[in-house]
Amino acid sequence: MLVDDxxxxxxxxxxxxxxxxxxxxxxxxxxxxxxxxxxRQLPIQPDYAGRVLEVRPDHDVAVRVPGIEDRWGVDIVxxxxxxxxxxxxxxxxxxxxxxxxxxxxxxxxxxxxxAQITTILDTAEPFRQLIARGSKLSFLKGRTVVNLFFxxxxxxxxxxxxxxxxxxxxxxxxxxxxxxxxxxxxxxxxARNLEAMRSHIVVVRHGSSGAAEFLANRxxxxxxxxxxxxxxxxxxxxxxxxTIRDQFGDIAGRRVCIVGDIRHSRVARSLIWGLLKCGxxxxxxxxxxxxxxxxxxxxxxxxxxxxxxxxxxxxLYVLRLQLxxxxxxxxxxxxxxxxxxxVTSERMKKARPDLIVLHPGPINRGVEIDSDVADGPRxxxxxxxxxxxxxxxxxxxLLAGQAPGVEDFAGAPEELGLPVTA
Amino acid sequence: xxxxxxxxxxSLLIAGGRVLDPSTGAxxxxxxxxxxxxxxxxxxxxxxxxxxxxxxxxGLVVAPGLIDVHVHFRQPGAEHxxxxxxxxxxxxxxxxxxxxxxxxxxxPLDDPAxxxxxxxxxxxxxxxGQGGARVSPVGAASAGLAxxxxxxxxxxxxxxxxxxxxDGHPIWNAALMRRLLEYTQVFGIPVLQHAEDMALSAGGxxxxxxxxxxxxxRGIPNAxxxxxxxxxxxxxxxxxxxxxxxxxxxxxxxxxxRLARDRGIKVTAEVTPHHLALTEEAVRAPPxxxxxxxxxxxxxxxxxxxxxxxxxxxxxxxxRSEADRAAVYEGLVDxxxxxxxxxxxxxxYEEKERPFDEAPAGIVGLxxxxxxxxxxxxxxxxxxxxxxxxRMSTAPARVMGIDGGTLxxxxxxxxxxxxxxxxxxANAERFLSKGRNTPFDGQTMTGRVRYTIVGGEIRFExxxxx
Numbered sequence: 016m017l018v019d020d021x022x023x024x025x026x027x028x029x030x031x032x033x034x035x036x037x038x039x040x041x042x043x044x045x046x047x048x049x050x051x052x053x054x055r056q057l058p059i060q061p062d063y064a065g066r067v068l069e070v071r072p073d074h075d076v077a078v079r080v081p082g083i084e085d086r087w088g089v090d091i092v093x094x095x096x097x098x099x100x101x102x103x104x105x106x107x108x109x110x111x112x113x114x115x116x117x118x119x120x121x122x123x124x125x126x127x128x129x130a131q132i133t134t135i136l137d138t139a140e141p142f143r144q145l146i147a148r149g150s151k152l153s154f155l156k157g158r159t160v161v162n163l164f165f166x167x168x169x170x171x172x173x174x175x176x177x178x179x180x181x182x183x184x185x186x187x188x189x190x191x192x193x194x195x196x197x198x199x200x201x202x203x204x205x206a207r208n209l210e211a212m213r214s215h216i217v218v219v220r221h222g223s224s225g226a227a228e229f230l231a232n233r234x235x236x237x238x239x240x241x242x243x244x245x246x247x248x249x250x251x252x253x254x255x256x257x258t259i260r261d262q263f264g265d266i267a268g269r270r271v272c273i274v275g276d277i278r279h280s281r282v283a284r285s286l287i288w289g290l291l292k293c294g295x296x297x298x299x300x301x302x303x304x305x306x307x308x309x310x311x312x313x314x315x316x317x318x319x320x321x322x323x324x325x326x327x328x329x330x331l332y333v334l335r336l337q338l339x340x341x342x343x344x345x346x347x348x349x350x351x352x353x354x355x356x357x358v359t360s361e362r363m364k365k366a367r368p369d370l371i372v373l374h375p376g377p378i379n380r381g382v383e384i385d386s387d388v389a390d391g392p393r394x395x396x397x398x399x400x401x402x403x404x405x406x407x408x409x410x411x412x413l414l415a416g417q418a419p420g421v422e423d424f425a426g427a428p429e430e431l432g433l434p435v436t437a
Numbered sequence: 438x439x440x441x442x443x444x445x446x447x448s449l450l451i452a453g454g455r456v457l458d459p460s461t462g463a464x465x466x467x468x469x470x471x472x473x474x475x476x477x478x479x480x481x482x483x484x485x486x487x488x489x490x491x492x493x494x495x496g497l498v499v500a501p502g503l504i505d506v507h508v509h510f511r512q513p514g515a516e517h518x519x520x521x522x523x524x525x526x527x528x529x530x531x532x533x534x535x536x537x538x539x540x541x542x543x544x545p546l547d548d549p550a551x552x553x554x555x556x557x558x559x560x561x562x563x564x565x566g567q568g569g570a571r572v573s574p575v576g577a578a579s580a581g582l583a584x585x586x587x588x589x590x591x592x593x594x595x596x597x598x599x600x601x602x603x604d605g606h607p608i609w610n611a612a613l614m615r616r617l618l619e620y621t622q623v624f625g626i627p628v629l630q631h632a633e634d635m636a637l638s639a640g641g642x643x644x645x646x647x648x649x650x651x652x653x654x655r656g657i658p659n660a661x662x663x664x665x666x667x668x669x670x671x672x673x674x675x676x677x678x679x680x681x682x683x684x685x686x687x688x689x690x691x692x693x694x695r696l697a698r699d700r701g702i703k704v705t706a707e708v709t710p711h712h713l714a715l716t717e718e719a720v721r722a723p724p725x726x727x728x729x730x731x732x733x734x735x736x737x738x739x740x741x742x743x744x745x746x747x748x749x750x751x752x753x754x755x756x757r758s759e760a761d762r763a764a765v766y767e768g769l770v771d772x773x774x775x776x777x778x779x780x781x782x783x784x785x786y787e788e789k790e791r792p793f794d795e796a797p798a799g800i801v802g803l804x805x806x807x808x809x810x811x812x813x814x815x816x817x818x819x820x821x822x823x824x825x826x827x828r829m830s831t832a833p834a835r836v837m838g839i840d841g842g843t844l845x846x847x848x849x850x851x852x853x854x855x856x857x858x859x860x861x862x863a864n865a866e867r868f869l870s871k872g873r874n875t876p877f878d879g880q881t882m883t884g885r886v887r888y889t890i891v892g893g894e895i896r897f898e899x900x901x902x903x
Contacts, residue, residue: 125651203790223792224653225746232744244794246653281653308656309647 022048025059098141120231120238123247129292143405155184158215165221178407210234252285254403267294272324275334276305304345325366448472450485454494459827460843471850474893500826502534502851504833507778514543519783521558525569527870529897531803532886534851540577541605547577549596556597602629618678627679637661644717663689670697682706686754688764695773707778710809719750748789748796776832783872801872808882854888
């Protein structure tokens with residue numbers, strides 16, 4: 016008896032029968048499947064089927080089995096039109112060649128338009144499916160990407176590296192513990208060295224606001240800001256936007272409240288610009304000591320309590336409380352912060368029913384957010400992480416087509432995005 | 438360029454210029470005769486001795502040499518940024534005949550030997566024909582500028598110190614400030630205060646407000662200056678010492694000083710050309726296009742694109758909001774703020790070629806001060822050239838007790854001759870200062886210095902339009 020989870024075109028079953036006949040001559044063969052979804056292309060029928068369904072070709076069937084998943088179940092997932100890597104490559108090429116107008120670098124979300132942001136998110140979606148399929152792509156084959164991290168980062172750097180490797184880029188990691196900066200080299204000299212080595216893309220994180228722009232103005236490589244001081248962290252903002260869009264289908268008209276240390280947060284600044292450009296209503300909430308001067312000028316409301324935010328918002332975005340803020344005297348203690356501004360399960364009882372909770376990570380459990388909220392049904396913190404890789408793949412592809420100094424670039428075969436395996 | 442003109446005993450005749458001398462109320466076309474390093478006569482149609490050197494000042498302004506009581510010449514210790522020689526020459530190129538050099542050098546000017554060195558170094562170059570403006574050292578108020586123990590002010594004054602300050606740092610300890618305001622009365626010198634509450638400004642790199650928030654830069658609130666100004670006014674009232682507030686940047690400080698002056702408290706104040714002319718917006722203003730003939734930028738990218746973090750607009754106190762700019766402007770016009778001082782703060786280009794928060798604060802100002810003030814205060818403002826000369830020469834001389842700021846007979850012949858109308862493009866590459874860090878680079882200037890005469894000697898001369 017041949018057993019499979021989902022019977023679709025019949026090709027897998029045929030291949031299995033073929034294999035049996037290579038081994039010998041079975042007296043008879045029976046077939047058993049959990050789900051028959053229809054859509055057969057070969058004369059194969061199940062002898063036993065748990066469910067018989069008619070599923071459209073643009074949907075996927077996912078079967079859950081106890082022991083692997085938590086319980087029995089069948090999910091029908093809309094995957095849209097199946098991702099065609101070749102046409103994705105052509106589309107990116109069209110966008111690169113001028114339609115999108117991102118320019119050389121991605122420094123922040125403030126300079127972008129709502130349409131540009133939407134296009135980046137639209138481009139990230141097929142990448143997310145390709146990630147889920149485990150595809151390796153060749154969009155950046157032959158390109159060198161330098162991940163230049165002057166501040167410690169696990170999450171962002173890993174996410175970028177995943178994105179780069181899935182796109183077949185050559186990656187070089189330079190981090191603060193190993194770089195010449197520790198030996199007193201300044202950023203100008205670092206930039207000149209990168210220029211001399213002809214890197215195509217530089218992903219930079221630096222503790223000074225404006226450092227990414229500083230680098231971008233001095234080297235011909237594409238510069239992607241992975242966080243500069245307290246200025247912007249655009250790819251984080253994009254992945255947050257994608258996560259919110261996934262949940263609600265649309266960003267426009269949604270009410271989002273960012274809770275916590277707005278003053279020192281580049282994540283908050285990028286998210287505020289991105290949300291506003293996509294038509295959301297944005298509020299901020301936190302201790303007045305952690306509110307920057309003139310925040311209202313960015314076009315956001317200020318809410319004084321977490322309760323108020325929970326009552327009116329669709330999305331609660333909880334910022335990490337940097338532990339060094341204690342030394343600065345911005346908040347008296349972690350316990351006090353949790354008491355007054357922590358997103359606790361008690362407070363969550365008053366939340367709107369469809370409210371979702373985001374957090375850029377890493378989480379200080381029991382400080383800005385309680386564990387049962389972070390791990391609870393409203394949390395979309397893990398989808399954020401997956402979206403991070405997809406968004407970064409989209410940004411890398413949308414920027415990297417215009418590398419100056421690479422003469423053979425236009426029309427290079429890999430620019431068409433021919434898959435290595437798919 | 439320097440050191441030409443008559444030596445001792447020879448004479449110089451500046452003929453046909455518009456003589457502006459607020460110390461005598463003069464504003465008329467006259468000749469100025471200089472003999473033996475002093476003003477000999479100011480009158481019409483002076484013939485002068487046979488061997489007199491004539492300067493044709495037709496269409497030019499002849500005024501007492503400008504005075505800047507706030508410059509940083511970096512020597513000893515940071516000669517790559519500026520030296521006493523280049524600083525003094527830069528001052529002369531800007532029309533200044535006397536400058537006061539701040540003590541935040543390395544080592545600081547906190548002992549008589551260091552103070553004496555600055556004075557002697559300036560004189561040494563002048564003797565060699567490479568002099569510029571007169572350079573008077575300002576002594577440190579506290580040992581090591583550490584804000585704890587008062588320096589030996591008597592010794593510093595003997596060595597040539599004309600005032601005391603911890604500039605670069607505030608005199609943060611109120612008790613020390615009180616002692617200084619009391620003790621300096623023995624010598625009749627002012628205490629110059631860089632008013633800043635370091636706890637309030639900690640980590641700040643530009644004006645606090647929505648621009649800083651959007652750029653992700655930490656802000657310095659107005660209160661950081663104003664609370665110290667208010668505190669020190671109370672101490673000046675208590676002690677009757679001479680308190681001088683440096684580089685006033687906020688409307689709150691102007692209000693406090695105005696109120697104090699109304700009450701008869703002895704507080705004086707200065708304002709910089711950049712705080713009169715610019716706001717915090719200069720931080721994100723694109724640099725002006727390079728003047729013709731400028732060397733290409735080092736980057737292969739050609740002209741710089743967007744720049745929101747212009748380190749040439751970083752200084753302390755920072756450029757403030759438009760309301761503050763208007764307030765200090767009004768303060769200078771109505772006399773609440775006594776005069777202009779540049780806070781000339783040269784830095785090496787490499788030090789400014791860094792991310793904003795890593796770059797040092799300060800800009801050069803000597804060679805653009807006069808034209809910037811003519812443009813802002815005279816051409817586009819309510820002051821006459823006469824008023825401006827008062828605020829850049831006569832007032833600082835009077836307030837600080839400097840022998841200058843006048844064209845009276847027998848007084849030292851410190852004179853500036855400038856064309857008040859000539860327009861030119863500021864080009865930092867041509868500064869005599871070693872510093873190139875100025876937000877005015879590439880901008881159109883109105884008014885240009887033609888001659889700067891110090892003690893009867895031509896220390897700077899330019900030949901009109903270039």
